[in-house]
Amino acid sequence: MSNELKVTTMQQFMAEGREPEILFWVGSAGSYDDRAKKITKAFVRILNKANVDFAVLGSEESCTGDVAKRAGNEFLFQMQAMMNIEILNAYNIKRIVTCDPHSFNTIKNEYPSLGGQYDVLHHTQFIKELLDAKRLSLTEKTFKGKRITFHDPCYLGRANTIYDAPRDILKATDANILEMKRHKSTALCCGAGGAQMFKEPEKGDMDVNVLRTKDALETNPNIIATGCPYCNTMMTDGIKAHEREGEVQVMDVAEIIADSEAL
Amino acid sequence: MEYLPNILFAIILIAGIGYFAKNVKKLIRNIKLGQDVNVSDNKNQRWKNMAMIALGQSKMVKRPIAGFLHIVVYVGFVIINLEVLEIIIDGLFGTHRIGLKILSESVYGFLIGSFEILAVLVLVAVIVFWLRRNVIKLKRFLSSEMKGWPKSDGNIILYFEVVLMCLFLTMNATDTSFQALDSGNIISQFIAHWFNGFSEGTLHIIERAAWWLHIVGILIFLNYLYFSKHLHILLAFPNTYYGKLTPKGQFTNLESVTNEVKLMMDPNADPFAAPPEGAEAAVPAKFGASDVQDLNWVQLLNAYTCTECGRCTSSCPANLTGKKLSPRKIMMDTRDRLEEVGKNIDANGGEFKDDGKQLLGDYITNEELWACTTCNACVEACPVSIDPLSIILEMRRYLVMEQSAAPMELNNMMTNIENNGAPWPYNQMDRLNWVNE
Numbered sequence: 001m002s003n004e005l006k007v008t009t010m011q012q013f014m015a016e017g018r019e020p021e022i023l024f025w026v027g028s029a030g031s032y033d034d035r036a037k038k039i040t041k042a043f044v045r046i047l048n049k050a051n052v053d054f055a056v057l058g059s060e061e062s063c064t065g066d067v068a069k070r071a072g073n074e075f076l077f078q079m080q081a082m083m084n085i086e087i088l089n090a091y092n093i094k095r096i097v098t099c100d101p102h103s104f105n106t107i108k109n110e111y112p113s114l115g116g117q118y119d120v121l122h123h124t125q126f127i128k129e130l131l132d133a134k135r136l137s138l139t140e141k142t143f144k145g146k147r148i149t150f151h152d153p154c155y156l157g158r159a160n161t162i163y164d165a166p167r168d169i170l171k172a173t174d175a176n177i178l179e180m181k182r183h184k185s186t187a188l189c190c191g192a193g194g195a196q197m198f199k200e201p202e203k204g205d206m207d208v209n210v211l212r213t214k215d216a217l218e219t220n221p222n223i224i225a226t227g228c229p230y231c232n233t234m235m236t237d238g239i240k241a242h243e244r245e246g247e248v249q250v251m252d253v254a255e256i257i258a259d260s261e262a263l
Numbered sequence: 264m265e266y267l268p269n270i271l272f273a274i275i276l277i278a279g280i281g282y283f284a285k286n287v288k289k290l291i292r293n294i295k296l297g298q299d300v301n302v303s304d305n306k307n308q309r310w311k312n313m314a315m316i317a318l319g320q321s322k323m324v325k326r327p328i329a330g331f332l333h334i335v336v337y338v339g340f341v342i343i344n345l346e347v348l349e350i351i352i353d354g355l356f357g358t359h360r361i362g363l364k365i366l367s368e369s370v371y372g373f374l375i376g377s378f379e380i381l382a383v384l385v386l387v388a389v390i391v392f393w394l395r396r397n398v399i400k401l402k403r404f405l406s407s408e409m410k411g412w413p414k415s416d417g418n419i420i421l422y423f424e425v426v427l428m429c430l431f432l433t434m435n436a437t438d439t440s441f442q443a444l445d446s447g448n449i450i451s452q453f454i455a456h457w458f459n460g461f462s463e464g465t466l467h468i469i470e471r472a473a474w475w476l477h478i479v480g481i482l483i484f485l486n487y488l489y490f491s492k493h494l495h496i497l498l499a500f501p502n503t504y505y506g507k508l509t510p511k512g513q514f515t516n517l518e519s520v521t522n523e524v525k526l527m528m529d530p531n532a533d534p535f536a537a538p539p540e541g542a543e544a545a546v547p548a549k550f551g552a553s554d555v556q557d558l559n560w561v562q563l564l565n566a567y568t569c570t571e572c573g574r575c576t577s578s579c580p581a582n583l584t585g586k587k588l589s590p591r592k593i594m595m596d597t598r599d600r601l602e603e604v605g606k607n608i609d610a611n612g613g614e615f616k617d618d619g620k621q622l623l624g625d626y627i628t629n630e631e632l633w634a635c636t637t638c639n640a641c642v643e644a645c646p647v648s649i650d651p652l653s654i655i656l657e658m659r660r661y662l663v664m665e666q667s668a669a670p671m672e673l674n675n676m677m678t679n680i681e682n683n684g685a686p687w688p689y690n691q692m693d694r695l696n697w698v699n700e
């Protein structure tokens with residue numbers, strides 16, 4: 001197992017006069033949040049393994065503005081968006097992959113009318129591409145027979161009707177995929193969206209993540225899989241609320257693929 | 264004298280339809296109080312959506328039991344209303360069962376026979392609906408916004424349907440010439456037995472009474488629509504046509520903001536330059552929405568179309584965990600406020616007089632708005648393509664951009680984005696630190 005991550009910034013590509021195959025949009029959570037950084041690294045290990053010539057923006061990346069927009073601050077959103085678009089366009093970026101469904105949704109759907117048109121993929125879609133093209137193959141299958149349930153992130157599922165890509169790649173690990181009662185278009189939110197991640201919830205009788213984790217636990221899983229750093233935090237906290245930590249793990253699909261191959 | 268019934272019929276018909284037309288006009292005026300929005304794109308897709316979702320009820324059947332029963336009532340309602348056509352012609356021209364003169368006996372019998380079967384199916388479905396609302400007590404019909412009028416409204420419609428269907432069957436059962444024909448009286452022949460021993464004259468009186476009550480009932484029903492959630496039987500069609508076509512996660516980009524941000528980011532722009540002629544008028548009075556007139560007209564159409572079925576609320580994560588937010592209430596509040604504004608305009612000779620109230624605060628509270636996770640579950644669940652989330656977002660925009668009234672934690676988060684380009688207080692220069700950690 002090599003711990004060396006091969007990560008090149010767009011600036012370096014530029015200096016070498018090369019263009020990357022994709023730009024990996026790391027996102028704020030993926031850059032700073034301790035749990036999310038592990039997802040970022042898992043995905044990079046996959047990219048390295050499949051020899052994908054990718055770039056990151058590094059310190060030139062800034063918040064997509066998604067969370068400001070959902071909070072109602074359209075000014076801040078558009079400022080962030082236009083700043084990012086300026087950089088992306090200056091580097092002539094064509095294809096963007098991200099592990100964060102919120103960045104995915106915003107860049108894919110809300111940037112175009114502000115001047116930023118790119119081919120945007122969620123990392124589960126890109127991993128599926130790698131598998132389909134046989135650039136990546138799963139041979140060790142450490143997760144064979146493991147009970148895995150997938151929680152659909154709202155901004156991947158309902159927001160963009162991407163339900164199959166994450167499931168397809170999970171199936172490739174030969175794990176036993178279980179569906180919660182509410183799944184795909186009827187999946188319950190983890191409770192983080194719409195800027196909830198950054199504030200205390202309103203008064204109620206339960207936290208959303210606790211309810212959603214209950215859905216997941218009803219399938220009696222070994223692992224709850226997600227495809228979003230915020231869902232990951234929410235479900236991990238939910239497991240703690242149900243006092244099932246240690247028994248049930250919360251993992252990103254990228255982590256499952258990377259670990260499956262002991263990358 | 265001999266034309267008295269015809270004249271009476273014509274008067275009732277004109278009054279019924281006239282009053283309805285008056286209310287439709289009011290409805291259209293109220294909807295037009297909303298901001299303009301361009302929905303002239305993708306006509307093919309829009310027609311398709313209307314055909315699938317409104318006509319084909321594709322979203323209804325996602326909940327199979329309610330969906331199936333609803334289709335029965337819907338198909339029954341539409342088809343049995345063909346019978347109304349005959350009633351109107353008969354009423355105006357003093358004919359009796361004009362259909363028999365136009366169609367062959369067997370075709371006519373087939374038609375009426377299917378109407379009778381449908382009438383029975385509708386009766387059964389309506390009884391199950393009533394039980395769901397009143398005996399089984401489904402949770403989504405018990406929420407706080409479903410007290411009072413909305414609750415009665417739901418039941419009144421069911422009683423209406425029962426009465427109309429019974430009148431239709433009675434009318435056929437007591438029509439001796441129709442029974443003598445013995446074609447199409449599939450159900451009514453059994454009901455006719457109950458009237459055995461009645462004199463011809465009495466039967467005729469009952470038949471006439473049922474006939475008149477049936478058509479008067481339908482006209483009352485038509486006029487009841489405007490005051491009821493039942494308006495959806497008409498508005499579901501335009502509403503699904505104008506429904507959102509972009510991915511659910513895509514929120515609108517405010518154009519007025521784009522212009523200002525571009526100006527701010529343009530190094531060549533002179534901040535002190537006078538705005539070009541006419542530009543001032545283009546700047547909107549406010550960002551976001553605090554009252555119904557700030558919403559766009561499709562959102563107002565949404566409000567009138569809402570059936571109060573609660574599918575949205577029963578899938579809302581905030582509502583399911585006991586928060587005050589209910590997307591159904593958002594729609595009902597919007598409609599109630601719009602009606603209030605409409606009445607205000609009527610009372611003040613066509614102009615709205617400030618009544619010191621608005622949608623935000625007097626109907627919808629900040630607490631409700633901030634509980635939304637923008638998860639789109641409500642939009643997905645709605646059987647008639649209503650988008651409660653878009654209204655929530657417009658009102659958040661008003662709170663944040665006009666009033667700076669976001670919760671404190673969110674203000675901190677936004678300050679962080681402004682300063683560090685991330686919602687947390689980390690240095691932008693450290694974005695790549697994870698590589699070597």
Ligand code: SF4
Pocket residue numbers: 575578579580581582588589590634635636637638639640641642651652655
């Ligand atoms: S988008 Fe908001 S209102 Fe709609 S279901 Fe989700 S949390 Fe509830």
Ligand code: SF4
Pocket residue numbers: 568569570571572573574575576590591594644645646647649651
């Ligand atoms: S918005 Fe749609 S789902 Fe919600 S109550 Fe109204 S009709 Fe039903």
